[in-house]
Amino acid sequence: MARPRARLLQGNEAISLGALAAGCNFFAGYPITPASEITEIMSRELPALGHPFIQMEDEIASLGACIGASLAGKKAMTATSGPGFSLMQENLGYAAIAEVPLVLVNVMRGGPSTGLPTNVAQGDVQQARWGTHGDHPAIVLCPATVGQCFELTVMAFNWAERFRTPVILLGDEVVAHMREKVALPAPEEVEVIERRQPTVPPDWYVPYKTDGSLIPRLASLGQGYRYHVTGLVHDERGFPTRRPDEVEPFYARLFGKISRHFSDLELVRAFELDDAEVVFIAYGCTARAAQAAVRIGREKGLKLGMLQLLSLWPFPRRPVEEALTGRRMALVPELNMGQISREVKRVNNGRTQVLRHGKMDGNMITPDELLNRLREVK
Amino acid sequence: MSPKAAPTPENKAAVDKVSFYSAWCKRCGNCVAFCPRKALGHDEWGYPVLADPERCTTCGLCEMLCPDFALSVGEAPAQPGAAAVPKGSRVAPTTSPERLAPEPAPKENGHG
Amino acid sequence: MNQKESPSLGRVEVRLAGSGGQGLLLAGLVLAEAAGLHDGREVAMVQSYGPEARGGASKAEVIISDAAIDYPLCSRVDLFLALTQEAADAYSWDLKPGAWTLVDSDLVKHPPTSRALRLPFTAVAREKLKKPMVANVVALGALAEVTGVVSRRGLEKALLARVPPGTEPLNKKALSLGARMAREYLGQDASQPQPEAHSEDI
Amino acid sequence: MPPVHRSVVYGWLRHDKKFPHVWCPGCGLGILLGSLLRALSQSGLDKNQVVLVSGIGCSGRLPVYVDVGSVHTTHGRALTFATGIKLAKPELTVITVMGDGDATAIGGNHLIHAARRNLDIKTVIINNQTYGMTGGQYSPTTPLGAKATTAPYGHIEPSFDISALSATAGASFVARSTVYHVTQLDQLLGQLIAKPGFGVVEVLSPCHTNFGRQNRLGSQVDMMLEFKKRGVRVERWQKLGPQEREGRYPLGVLVDRQQPSFDDSYQAMAAQAAALRREKQP
Structure with a gap:
């Protein structure tokens, strides 16, 4: 195997390359400093690989398109900064409750509001946890080097698929714009976790029924498994419910699928x-x-x-x-x-x-x- | 009393022409109001019945204007959900409600 | 990689400052790639963004080190290049005492230190090369010659990989012009003093 | 076209979903649902090829009753989800169903950009001139002077013409009908499904529970008869003078044009990008 060649890479470039290495094949975004480079790189790479890229009309639309694409079987990512992250919160909650895997990159800048667009800040830490209304678990990763930008983006995709949940990569202006010498692994050396698909015939598929993992299998739209996806609290079949005996186990599972893996999810150096x-x-x-x-x-x-x-x-x-x-x-x-x-x-x-x-x-x-x-x- | 209960010789023709599914019917009155031949009426509970089977041409308009899928024109399918079009069903997709719809009827049964 | 040839440096903090359009981002990139990819050192680079990078005083910062780089920004600048007075004023407050300072002699009338090397980068680019936009490359050539933080060979390789096709001879010429200018100014050969190790006394 | 028997329509309803549905007695959404299912059954499409996407509100509850892939999204965002689905799987027929508030207020930006982009999404906008589910507040299509729970003294804002807005924004297909003109609605929905590019069918529908009651418009039957009175087929509309047009609106196909769809343009661009890359890295 060829020794990885050292390159001078920007954090945002490493995030983009990490996404591609992890199998990202859909990107919808809206330009915003200091995350625009990711959108630009994906607009160059994805069409050449035959995958969809789209610049949407705003950040709300960007995350909406990512959720749609993920439901249709794609590994989707969007990238934004504080103001866009605020706009994405409602759809982020949707992805959490409907259990849609995707990766959301938020490159933090000074805020609130337009704040300090080209300056560094770390003010979105609690927003990444509690930004959307209602209570839900969250997975948020935070790189400090260009190399970690690559590694944690790969991990974000893997965890999104493994836990069927949106994962947030919380970068900051310095890390995203900084260039460092890094040697990235060859794509074939990167471990990629794929989405668990149903293995039963469509008539037997119960979309939100789970095995011991607490994580339901996600059939892609258009694959013969016709089911309903909603942001309402739903029963195992995906249909809206308000029955306490169905609502309570739903939330228990939503939290349980993350909390039982805390030891895997606690990453420190x-x-x-x-x-x-x-x-x-x-x-x-x-x-x-x-x-x-x-x-x-x-x-x-x-x-x-x-x-x-x-x-x-x-x-x-x-x-x-x-x-x-x-x-x-x-x-x-x-x-x-x-x-x-x-x-x-x-x-x-x-x-x-x-x-x-x-x-x-x-x-x-x-x-x-x-x-x-x-x-x-x- | 459900209009579908126990077909008697007198209303057998009615059952054949229009099937009513009272469990899904919300008694909105669309079918009765918009029947171009005024063949439908209400029973004492406000559920639709084929009051005058002779007048019914099975044009299908009541079926199309029923928001609740609570009635079916033509021979009743063996089972709701059967995918095949039953033989002999007569539905006229070109029937124009503009052409056929009557003037507003007096609200005898207090629909809406 | 020619790690063995590169003399030990410790940690060197380089700041390249000027106004938007003077090509300091490119100069920073070339310096970082020369030191990192060709000289085999560790490098980190940050730059100005947004309106600041287009007008106003903009800068690129490159940390060159033999060890892994923890703090990626300049905190005690070892090497300062300023191509405008505004940049010289704005970004010289954290120079290390005795830092190498290079300024454009026409555009920076009041250098931050009396020891600053004043060289006519822009004038030379305009008059000798008829291309004022390569002043950044002339300056890079001088900077490498004076300080030795980056090898001349690495710098040339990195530069030629970055510039638009067709401009290689021009850029090569600008680089050696800068180096020659520095040698003449110092009135001595290219045997330069080694930079001091990064001072850690806080 | 062969006649569509109700049993075929039943075949497109979800059998594990509870009926009757959630809408008020007489609500036009049920009529639209039946019309859409007849159009779908006549389209020759397989259920597995169809995805139905909705926003929030009364109309948001429509897809759950249909035995296709269905996505009930956030308020106003149906088109954004649909965009992702269509880009991810261009072979699918993606249909969005939205209300007037959903499509032209909170989701107005997405509507005009989806129309401009001309991605192949079929959009049905059911216009009842009010926010029905939340209790009859005014929407962008509430008529001037009408009462609403947030316009107790009468509505003072001019309203959107959804069809004209969609047409101006660049939709390939725009049509208008009402739930009263149900046979025409069947046909228009059939055309919508068959037409490539971004298409919109605006469907006028009564909300007698909220809009009707506040404005003393009678039952849904009375409101539907009003559609009959005011709706004019587009062929006849073109011959009407300005005075005859007063208080009336054209029904039928308003725009039907051929223009490159986003899908086609994207495929062409992607092929070009791939070729460029092959050139660079032989």
Whole structure:
């Protein structure tokens, strides 16, 4: 096998290449800084591969088209930023309740509203979890390097298909626009999970009936399995229901299919954590600053470490609990006023002192800033 | 009382020409109001009946204007859902309601 | 890859600044690809986006390092190139003391430091090559010559892979013109001082 | 065309779905549903080739009764889902059913862009001039002066002409009918299904429960007779003077034009892109 050739790639390029490697064969989107490059790359690649690409009239339409395409058997993706992400929330809820696999990339920028279009922020973390109305589980992944952009996009597609759910890739302006030298695996080396299809004759297909996995099999439209898809709470046949004895098990299954796999879904990366007295818990571009602060601090004899969160939701509770146990202090840097630090405090449960370091000036947190902060709180 | 119950010799012709499925009927009155020959009427509960079988030409308009699939013109299919068109059914798809529809009838049965 | 030939650098932070249209994004890309793909170093690059990149003061930042790059932006700039006064003023506040500073001598009348190398990149491109748009390449040639953060051979390879077909001879010429200009200015040979290791004293 | 017996229509209804359906007694949606099923059964299409997509509201409940692939989407977004389905599987016949509020208020943007794009989606817009399911608030097609639960003093906004809007936006096929003119409706829906490109059939339908009651228009029978009075076949409409046209509207095929559909243009562009790529990477 040929050794992967190093390339200088932008984060948005790596996301696009990851999508293609994972089998993405449908894209509908609407241009928005800082995610437009993904839409542009997909408009170049998909037609040449014989797959559909469309620039829709807005973000609502983009996610709607992705849901339709996914129901018709495609691996669909859209990419947007904050304002578009807000518009997509209703259809995101639809994809969650109707259990439609798809990947939604949100490259975070400053907000709310038009905010800081070309500046970095991490303000959509809680929106990615709670943005749509009603309660539902969410899977949200967050890369910090160009290489992780590729890997986590592949993972997003795989988890979307495995769990029959929308998966959000939460990038940020720095990671998406940054160029780094990366060596990507050859397409044949990428593990791709395919959608489970019904194996019974159409007359025996009960669309939302599940086996022990709690995850129903999804027949593609036009394959002979005629069934109903709705955003209303539905029974096993897909027909609307309000009967408590059908509604309650429906929600239990919707949550259960994710919660029983928490251990698989909690993705973190530890850096110099073993003997660390002070630990940074960071994600996205901010993890880069935290890692640099650990390096610089260690050179001066400070026992620093970092836990990078690669999955934000479900919140990686167990690894975070472990990272907090026995430390002197934890510092959570983020480009918002405390969206993940609140979660860390929630799971900390008296283990250690947890401080947040929030910043919203449109610029990255620097390693100096973090080291200075540690000096202040000493 | 369902109009379909126990066909007697007197209403056998009616059953043959128009079948009524009272479980699906919401008694909206479309069929009665728009029958071009005024062959349909209401029973005491407001359900449609073929009051004057002689006048019925089985034009099929009542069937098309029934929003509830609650009646069927022509020989009743052996079973609702049978895909084949039963022999002898007479439906005139070119019948124009504009041409045939009567003036509004007085609302004797208080439909709508 | 010629990793062995490349001298150890530590971490070098490069900032290329100017106004939209001066080709600094391309210069940054070429520098990053030369160092990353041809010299075998680790590289990370960020750039200005949006209105800032079209008008106003725009910049491209390239981190070149022997080790994996954690923080991907400049925090202490080791190498600063400014092609307009506005960019020189806007982006020189975090220069490391003693950083290499190259400015266009015609367009930057007030360089950020007295040690700045003032070279007429734009004038040379216009007068000697009749193509003012290759001022960025002239500057790259000078920058490589002065600092040695990137090999001349890598730079040329990376440049020729990026420029539009048919413009290769022009760009090659611009690159060597820049290098020659720097040598003449310094009045010495290409044996350049090695950059200091990135200072970690915070 | 061979006659369509009700038993054929029953064959297109979902047998595991509870009947009677959810709509009010006399609602035109049931008549439209029957008409659509007759048109489908005469189209020669296999049930597996048809996908029915709806938005929200009374009309949103229509697809669930039909034994085809059916998708009940979010409010106003039926056309966006349909676009994804059609692009993913161009061989499918994708039909959207929307109400007037669905198609021209919350989903108005999608309607004009779908028409402009001319992707092969068949669209049925059932126009009852009100928001029926939510209780009779005014919609973009509520007539001037009419009462609505959100226009207690009379409606002050001019209304959309759905057919004219669709035609102007670029639809390949535009027709109008009413649930009273049910035989004409059968024919128009048949033409809609057969016609490639984006097509719209606007169907006037009574909402006697909400719109009718607030405006004292009587029963659905009275409202349907009003359609009879005001609706004029397009052939006759063209001969009418401005005064004769007052308060009336044309019924029938309003636009029928040949133009490249998005599907065809996309296939051609994709083939070109693939060829270019092969050239670059021999």
